[in-house]
Amino acid sequence: MTVLECRGLDAGYSRGKACVHGLDLSVDAGEIVALLGPNGAGKTTLLTTLAGLLPSLGGEVSVGGQAVRAGDARAAVRAGLVLVPDDRSLFKQLTTRQNLQLAIRRRGAARTEAVDRVLDHFPSLRARLKVAAGELSGGEQQMLAIGRALLQQPKVLLIDELSMGLAPIVVESILPVLREVADNDRTAVVLVEQHVRLALDTADRAVVLVHGEIELTDSAATLAGDIGRVEEAYLGSAAH
């Protein structure tokens, strides 16, 4: 079942200068889509626009069949579009626990239960609950950023540059959590990831964005078995 639908989406930083052009993209509930592409392809711009942090320059976005008002971050979160930005945007002076608690409006037992579920996903955060987010390791910060996003009960989790600055072993411990969330909660995940191999191993489908347009899309398993097609799509970008 389609949960996220973009039709003819134009995105960019000023009118008449779109860097994502007429993008059509559908993502199913429980599906992980790896959004790949060279530097400057428009991946961050697309996620930021979906999250309502940038006004879109045209086209439509809907979640669960309901149109989402463009350029309205609150409307995006209410619709279930939740972004984990590449800088992770944690409250660095606040503790891990406080960062998690700020993400949920619910009170009392429901809040404790929701935080507990996140800690089940990321057990290493349990020992770090009283530590300021700024003191956490890069991997712990990424876990906290994803945990905080999960507390907002996303229908579509948008993750920008998951592995930025992290050791591969740390990334490999985080990626299975996305699979669990997709499989068990039917959350859709759009994952921007520079490590193509890791992304293809985790995702159901991959989309290669080049100069703001979809150059290639196929099942992740198919592309993992023919990585040359992905490389060609990237290299093709140099010829544009």
Ligand SMILES: Nc1ncnc2c1ncn2[C@@H]1O[C@H](COP(=O)(O)OP(=O)(O)OP(=O)(O)O)[C@@H](O)[C@H]1O
């Ligand atoms: N704040 C900004 N203002 C104006 N133009 C921007 C801004 N941020 C990015 N751009 C431009 O928008 C285009 C798309 O950039 P974007 O960051 O979305 O690409 P990306 O695929 O995420 O690449 P990267 O992996 O390098 O982050 C690029 O040409 C970039 O220079």
